[in-house]
Amino acid sequence: MMEIIPAIDIIDGKCVRLSEGDYQRKTVYHHNPLDVAREFEQAGIKRLHLVDLDGAKARKVINLKVLQDIAENTGLLIDFGGGVQSIEDLNQVFDAGASQVTGGSIAVREPEVFERWLQKFGPEKIILGADVKQGKIAIGGWQEKSSWELVEFIEHYSTKGIKHVICTDVSKDGLLEGPSQLLYEELVNTFPDLSIIASGGVSNREDLQILESIGVAGAIVGKAIYEGRITLKQLTEFSC
Secondary structure, eight states, X not given: OOEEEEEEEEETTEEEEXXXXXXXXXXXXXXXXXXXXXXXXXXXXXXXEEEEHHHHHHTSOOOHHHHHHHHHHOOOEEEEESSOOSHHHHHHHHHTTOSEEEESHHHHHOHHHHHHHHHHHOTTTEEEEEEEETTEEEETTTTEEEEEEHHHHHHHHHTTTOOEEEEEETTTXXXXXXXXXXXXXXXXXXXXXXXXXXXXXXXXXXXXXXXXXXXXXXXXXXHHHHTTSSOHHHHHHHHO
């Protein structure tokens, strides 16, 4: 069964969503992310995708307190991403309550560091963030394009032991126009032994049904929740 994972993206301590990764096209949905996380938990959601967008842009963890507040006041399993650059950062994030950490930019800029994370913490704790923009891996809060092609990037880290991949199509993110069906079909077929988590574009329950039929392990849902396109009841019913 495909896992449904709501997303909370943080700028200035607030719950926001961007459109196509553009920090200038930001919508603030809630001033207290903990309240949002509690609503998810009360609805029966088990897992949360928490992204420090300030941290991703600044290359350092900035919204650690948001993570700590949610971890201390809910039972959600939190995967955290954004600004984690070192083992020290990683330890700090895990100590604050994260269950998993997603690394994307660090896997591009400092692959030997990311590989050490995998060796020390194992593939169940470290997720590869493969954010794709015009065919290339995007880094730094989606502000930069790397030279890595998506498939070769995932292939490289699959040989290093990665098991879980969150793939965001930046061109779809926040637009509510549906996910990149062909992209995820390619990844599921190319990497049948990896847990592929789709992110970007989900606008309704039918989109989730499409992703489930493709065979992705999970789907991250953000703006569709905040805009009322999908209710929490629908999400929990889908997961049951």
